[in-house]
Amino acid sequence: MKINVLLIEDDPMVQEVNRQFIERVDGFQVIGVGNTGEEGIVLAKKLKPDLIILDVYMPEKNGIQTLKLIRREGLNVEVIAITAANDRETIQTMLHHGARDYIIKPFKFERLHQALREFLLYKSRLSASGKLSQEELDQLNGSSVQSEIDMSVSAQLPKGLNHQTMKQIIHYMEKQAQPLSAEEAADGLGIARVTARRYLDNLQKTGKVHLNIQYGGVGRPLNRYSLWKSSSK
Template identity: 55%
Template sequence: MYKVLLIEDDPMVQEVNRQFIEQVPHFRVIGAATNGIQGIEMVRDLNPDLVIIDIYMPDQDGLETLQQIRTEGHAIDVIAITAASDIETVRRVLQNGAFDYIMKPFKFARLKQALEHYHAFRQRLTLREKLTQKELDSLLQPVDIETDSALPKGLNDITLQKVINYLEKQINPVSAEEVAEGIGIARVTARRYLEYLEKQQKIQMDIQYGGIGRPVNRYKMK
């Protein structure tokens, strides 16, 4: 469960962000600050995993706060959600290590995509000691979930990453039904992702024959 701190001066936006974030699995809001000064204090006290920060705020704006987070050496990630759209602000926020930058007004799907990408990123870094260039590229440059042209129609990169993460944790080959239950998707959906991964030669399929009934296809990472 990732601990999230909100730094946002508008109470209404703050509450909307909280509700959106807590609809996404693995994320829990542990506090909210109304300006950067208060936000820094809460970063020190609560040690969040992720900070969702606005840029335009009184007393101390989001950019100054982000710079202070980096100066103080806090090992946390930051996603900016802001109305600031000028190139200079975007450039400076990204230069200071923001994981993502979302412009207001935004839809829930965009925030959900950012959080799921963040989860996939953290999971991959936790599970692996080393990455290939291709794996790193997929983490740094994820395919957009709404305009995914690199995958067959109906598949998206976020769910694909969930399937891969699940398979990497398994010691023994697993069935499509076990994958579906493990990550919370339909069995037919799991089968489509497994078939895609098999065609890409990323996983190996074993056919297991039991007693009465059809043989079961089981899959494992190569």
């Protein structure tokens, strides 16, 4: 399966970086670049991409206005936001209007790679023939047992932690076969190591992850974290 991607981004340097990052991921190709929201809408109608990578801070028509217009026009396309906008109101608005993911600049390739691979899995499962069971639909929507963890965790986050980042960490860990260190989680998600450690420590304190302490070698013991698989946790 080949995923056709349209970039809507006004900065030429960012356009090129995003293009290179996207085309490093197997199964993805950039088929067009819009320099403004208006130009992006025209290209979306003409090229009919599977996925739009959308900036928020753009002249004339910003990303929020562009996304609203995409929905109003009924364009059958998914959207991932990649932007420097990190205020809660903008994030909430973009997600409310159907952005599948939200990546804050500056970001690491690994974070975009994760988002694109998850999108490819979503698209391939949805494109298959036959009917979907409730379990399969829940997996597509990310609402399996781990989503129950998301909900219980979000209600007890201390000051300085936010639900969106916590959700990303939980979903990333869900896909790991082996326990992760804070450093490995940070590198995989494209966030600071101290940030990853704070979230993982909170998950451990609230009983959502299991802490594995590895001894041996020179230096401090290494903490590794893994999600409890039981829904009773």
